[in-house]
Amino acid sequence: MNGLEQFGQDPWWIIAIKVLLVFVVCVVLTLFNIWWERKVVARMQNRIGPNRHGPFGLLQSLADGVKLALKEDLTPEKADKIVFITAPILATVPAFVTFSVIPFGPEVNLFGVQTPLQLTDMPVAVLFVMAIASIGIYGIVLGGWASGSTYSLLGGLRSSAQMISYEVSMGLALVTVFLMAGSLSTSQIVEAQKDWWFGALLLPSFLIYCISMVGETNRAPFDLPEAEGELVGGFHTEYSSLKFALFFLAEYINMATVCALATTLFLGGWRAPLGLGTVWAGANEGYWPVLWFFLKMFFFIWVFIWLRGTLPRLRYDQFMALGWKVLLPASLAWIIIVAVIKMAAIQGDFSPNWILFGFGLAITVVVVLGFMNRLPEKEPQAAEAPGGYPIPALPQGGAVRGAAQPLVFGPSAVEPTRSGVRILPSPEDALPEEAK
Amino acid sequence: MSFVILASVMVIAALGLLFARKPVHAALSLAVVMIGLAMIYAMLEAPFLFAVQIVVYTGAILMLFLFVIMLVGVDTSDTLKETIAGQKVLAIVLGTGLGAILITGVGQASIGTMRGLSSANEGGNVQRLADLLFSRYVIAFEATSALLITAAIGAMVLAHRERIDPKQTQTDLAQGRVADYAKSGKHLGPLPPPGTFARHNSNDTPALLPDGSQSTKSVPAILAGGRTDEGEDE
Numbered sequence A: 001m002n003g004l005e006q007f008g009q010d011p012w013w014i015i016a017i018k019v020l021l022v023f024v025v026c027v028v029l030t031l032f033n034i035w036w037e038r039k040v041v042a043r044m045q046n047r048i049g050p051n052r053h054g055p056f057g058l059l060q061s062l063a064d065g066v067k068l069a070l071k072e073d074l075t076p077e078k079a080d081k082i083v084f085i086t087a088p089i090l091a092t093v094p095a096f097v098t099f100s101v102i103p104f105g106p107e108v109n110l111f112g113v114q115t116p117l118q119l120t121d122m123p124v125a126v127l128f129v130m131a132i133a134s135i136g137i138y139g140i141v142l143g144g145w146a147s148g149s150t151y152s153l154l155g156g157l158r159s160s161a162q163m164i165s166y167e168v169s170m171g172l173a174l175v176t177v178f179l180m181a182g183s184l185s186t187s188q189i190v191e192a193q194k195d196w197w198f199g200a201l202l203l204p205s206f207l208i209y210c211i212s213m214v215g216e217t218n219r220a221p222f223d224l225p226e227a228e229g230e231l232v233g234g235f236h237t238e239y240s241s242l243k244f245a246l247f248f249l250a251e252y253i254n255m256a257t258v259c260a261l262a263t264t265l266f267l268g269g270w271r272a273p274l275g276l277g278t279v280w281a282g283a284n285e286g287y288w289p290v291l292w293f294f295l296k297m298f299f300f301i302w303v304f305i306w307l308r309g310t311l312p313r314l315r316y317d318q319f320m321a322l323g324w325k326v327l328l329p330a331s332l333a334w335i336i337i338v339a340v341i342k343m344a345a346i347q348g349d350f351s352p353n354w355i356l357f358g359f360g361l362a363i364t365v366v367v368v369l370g371f372m373n374r375l376p377e378k379e380p381q382a383a384e385a386p387g388g389y390p391i392p393a394l395p396q397g398g399a400v401r402g403a404a405q406p407l408v409f410g411p412s413a414v415e416p417t418r419s420g421v422r423i424l425p426s427p428e429d430a431l432p433e434e435a436k
Numbered sequence B: 001m002s003f004v005i006l007a008s009v010m011v012i013a014a015l016g017l018l019f020a021r022k023p024v025h026a027a028l029s030l031a032v033v034m035i036g037l038a039m040i041y042a043m044l045e046a047p048f049l050f051a052v053q054i055v056v057y058t059g060a061i062l063m064l065f066l067f068v069i070m071l072v073g074v075d076t077s078d079t080l081k082e083t084i085a086g087q088k089v090l091a092i093v094l095g096t097g098l099g100a101i102l103i104t105g106v107g108q109a110s111i112g113t114m115r116g117l118s119s120a121n122e123g124g125n126v127q128r129l130a131d132l133l134f135s136r137y138v139i140a141f142e143a144t145s146a147l148l149i150t151a152a153i154g155a156m157v158l159a160h161r162e163r164i165d166p167k168q169t170q171t172d173l174a175q176g177r178v179a180d181y182a183k184s185g186k187h188l189g190p191l192p193p194p195g196t197f198a199r200h201n202s203n204d205t206p207a208l209l210p211d212g213s214q215s216t217k218s219v220p221a222i223l224a225g226g227r228t229d230e231g232e233d234e
Helices: A012-044 A062-068 A081-101 A127-147 A150-181 A184-194 A203-216 A241-266 A288-310 A318-347 A355-371 B002-019 B023-045 B048-070 B087-108 B124-134 B138-159 B171-183
Strands: A105-112 A111-118
Touching: A012 A062, A012 A081, A012 A111, A012 A288, A062 A241, A081 A127, A081 A241, A081 B023, A081 B171, A105 A184, A105 A288, A111 A318, A127 A184, A127 A241, A127 B023, A127 B048, A150 A184, A150 A203, A150 A241, A150 A318, A150 B048, A184 A203, A184 A241, A203 A241, A203 A355, A241 A288, A318 A355, B002 B023, B023 B048, B023 B087, B124 B138
Parallel strands: none
Antiparallel strands: A105 A111
């Protein structure tokens, strides 16, 4: 058949080992990602982060997991018991299942058997991921509904509406990849990226995918379902103990899944980065590709953490407008461009790669420049407050914009003598010049 | 073997769909039937149909059902009261009739094994489907898509309401609140949170005002029970 002959030939014990490996990778990745996220965010906020349990605090998430599992399991009185218990399972199982079609490496020798480092592949592998992810949404919706709480219901609805909306633009971003690869199977898509990564060839698709994967996984700055100022904890407000842990697990595995998918579809999957394969032939053989794969994947996860540490949360309507009114039409337009270029290339018998790359780069540069040169927002007007509600007077010269003026403590201000210790001048010295 | 397992799961879920009291449980049973159907497609070497079945029916259509059920009738269960006279009897008679027809019809048909599957799937299931859709059935395909787009636009047009007054921005709302305060003295900010300055952090513990009196506004009306929220904080 279509290049998928290498799958489905394994003896049962190889399949069992692979299944176990996928499971272990998912769980360990989750533990690692939680630790990593806490560590990186801590660095960004000038803190140290977890450093007590194990080397560099690596075992912190394990300890947290054990603690979480041993906590008291509460079920609200108004909850729908069966659905309440099913929901976290329904969220977690699909998260694991999607990992089964991710290619970690080429064909390798696993305990004496030649087998691809991928549990399975199918002609519709990427569609399979989308389908299974849509089952995972059920867990969230039902968890929100079954809790019998308004916060949970609203959080669940928000979350699912968001995931469904962003799945649309995500799916459309993938269409161009299918067009260029000529296949929907993950191993074939990696194979098609031998010369050009689709991330470079289809830059707009890549960017749209990156934005929608953050929306799809409910992560900051798109973590509106868990906006604690509005919805307490969103769909999992009423969940505790192991059930909450399952939701948590599902969220982190989903994050890893979209990162793995981004790696596979846009960054060449397990292929060695940036022409390393041409210099060193062994880079794309054996178990080395696993290293490249995880390096690329951790890059994406790091971007997730970076975003979370940097950006404030969006407003819900603005967020949905971004998905439906910007990303979706942009994806559609880009699909048409790619289809036309590809068709012209087939008819005219030339390689579309450089043209696509140029087009994509030009469009991206124009859009980014457009964002940077956006018209400045309307100046706030210091209007007289209606009704005379007591408001403090504005500072002279209008509202303070930008960074504050540096503090000046007069001529006799003493420079710090020891690191970190500032010796304050006496109050008289601190008065400004004209006041003396 | 796998067909037997899938079929029995599907039949149980279908029965659950019929007998579930809560609409959400019925919708869930339907979801199980849909996923079972998708798996049967996968078994019959129709992987594309498998994925599409889950994405479209389970992921989109049933999800919409769930949304509507959850938002409209969170707590409603089916009532057993008949709204149309004789509905139950009629339903039983017609249902039995349909069942009898189906059983006799399917029972008399001789169903052999699949034929022509390998030639239909030659060169890959997805590729063959694409070939057919965009060559022989291209008119039907385009007509269907036009119909679906028309339906979607129609739904949007029907649901759309023209805005008569301009949209209130955050500035407008804030100014309106201040104007309200000037007119009626209505408090500008949020209500005092429960338990502030109190000895317990329970939601039904009223906040204490600086003079030691209790703020009735700080307890949600639902939790306050019989107490009304009329009392102003003094």
